[in-house]
Amino acid sequence: MSEPVSADADDGPVAIISGGGPFPFVVADAVMRHGRPVLLFAVRGWTDPAAVARYPHHWAWLGDFGWFRRTAKAAGVRDVVFIGTMLRPKLRQLRPDLATLSYLPRLVRLLRGGDDHLLSGIGKVFEENGFRLLGAHQVAPEILIPEGTLGRHVPSEQDRADIDRGLAVIRVIGPFDIGQAVVVAENYVLAVEAAEGTDRMLARVADLRRERRVPLSGKVGVLVKGPKPHQDRRLDLPSIGAATIRAAEAAGLAGVAVEARGAITADLADFVAAADAAGLFVVGVAAEARGSA
Amino acid sequence: MSEPVSADADDGPVAIISGGGPFPFVVADAVMRHGRPVLLFAVRGWTDPAAVARYPHHWAWLGDFGWFRRTAKAAGVRDVVFIGTMLRPKLRQLRPDLATLSYLPRLVRLLRGGDDHLLSGIGKVFEENGFRLLGAHQVAPEILIPEGTLGRHVPSEQDRADIDRGLAVIRVIGPFDIGQAVVVAENYVLAVEAAEGTDRMLARVADLRRERRVPLSGKVGVLVKGPKPHQDRRLDLPSIGAATIRAAEAAGLAGVAVEARGAITADLADFVAAADAAGLFVVGVAAEARGSA
16 A cells, blocks of 8 residues: 555545645645646644645544545545644544544544554545545655665764664564654664654753763764554654754754655755755665664 | 572671662661671762761772772672662763773773663673672662552553553563653553653653643553663662652653562652552562563
């Protein structure tokens, strides 16, 4: 389910269920460039109203599943993409319609597991209702981080060792549905991301270094970021961009390693330019390179 | 090497290399109660000068290994205990004497690994010089967290599941020499400790909940704390006390689970009383109970 999807305009518009941030519009633009129409379902409280106005769109509550099903089918939608930031909603923020209500017991069970359970469960509900759930990267492959050294700066041998160690940690914590990123410096795991998110984890590393709680000096250490091994990539590929580069720079790191095709970026050129300017390397690492401990 | 050590006064004084906090004095008191003399080596900048004045002691820099070896042998010391807080020192904070200088290349190599490498390497140096390195808990078993429900409050079935999940996470990250604690709430791993320490990890969970970045309400979740699986327990058993209970309470947790005999506390009665007062459970969990994912 990770391969690009070929389809033409006869397959109807791609429904883009849109959260916050730039991704919904980057994906919509790419889909249109590839020759298919789009129909955005803008989630109230998250989607940027000014930006969404430029596209065919409806406003919706997250709990409007019955309405969505009718509206999307009437528009000839088969393919559905979820994209954009959205915190895990509390049940009372869902505003469930009748169809959604019938799924609530299942949702509640899913909410008691981690994000993975929730997301793959939601995917199943869409498929049971005749939709094809696609990853944003399948309709807009240009948002994927490619493999290789992406910018001007190159990781050292020690950086390579730190990258391998980081990938190994991400792999062992994968089954626990924890985070998608770690910071490793000179073989030492400084931080593991869980519910706080990557930028906060990097801010923590910046604090530890400023307070000299870790014996490191100079530009050392790597942010290693990838998808969780069993993650449903159609729903939750991690994203990365220039803001992460700035946070990595503030944490004193030497660079950033991202699993190639395992993370998305809204603007690759901007991301790489930020790293070049900050003196950080950026590499896309093949998943097969995931070494052992 | 984890069993209590039986020895009498003929074995000479126990040398206690003392960092910060109350533990050096708790251990010294216990050793004397058990009938052996002590000789404290107070590390400059860390040991509390007022408290150490009550015991036979010398002041020392961490790098005074040659001087330590002469002084300790002259005093009839065979058994050496390291105890008390000390951040990983920078090399320039070591103030190495000649004997220490000869070990520096080895120390530098150890510093490039994680804490485990550093600590077990230091242990080896002491043993090569004819000392017996003991864990504080071996000369003062009363500081170990015992097994069972320790306070008035009892974990629920969900809490038990969260404890099992936390123990499983600690086990898989063990080989990476990361942290010693995680927070799990309703099966969801909220935080993993690395270089920041337990109290900061708990402060992070308190922030996440206050900002409603995690969909939890009421008193839920467990701090699970244990030693790293391959840790040299003579040098680095995690410690826990009333301050951790207060931090767990601020994070909205239901309780705290500690691996029985895998962590130390300076004052068990005080620790349990703090939990009782805060309405949190405290349990010592047998290491064999470490479940799978």
